[in-house]
Amino acid sequence: MLRTLFSGARDAVARVLIPDAAGTLKRAWSLRLIELAALADIILNVVPVVSDYLPWWLTLALLFGAWFARLLIQNKEAPVAHQ
Incomplete structure (x- = not known):
């Protein structure tokens, strides 16, 4: 019974996960x-000594870079159809 339960759970997880997860993360x-x-914002707020060395706008620059990467760079790649 447990084997059937685990195989069903494994199949459900396989349907949810991305088929090419390693390539997607790259x-x-x-x-x-x-x-x-997020890490820069946490460091700037938790460790006040570091705020002398890191600029206040670092978090904003990284978030703008993420927006730029998402909209302009990742959309140029060919979409992968679900199999």
């Missing part, structure tokens, strides 16, 4: 820039 520059912006 091209996901917007995700990387958003994560860097």
Whole structure:
């Protein structure tokens, strides 16, 4: 019974996940820039000493870079049809 339950769960997860997840993560520059912006914002707010060395606009620049990467760079790639 457990084997049937786990195989059903595995099939459900396989349908939800992206077939080429590794290739997608290699091209996901917007995700990387958003994560860097979040990290920079956390560092600037938690560690006040660092705010002397990092500019206040770093988070905004990274978020604009993520927007730029998402709209202009990633849309040029050919869409992959679901199989």
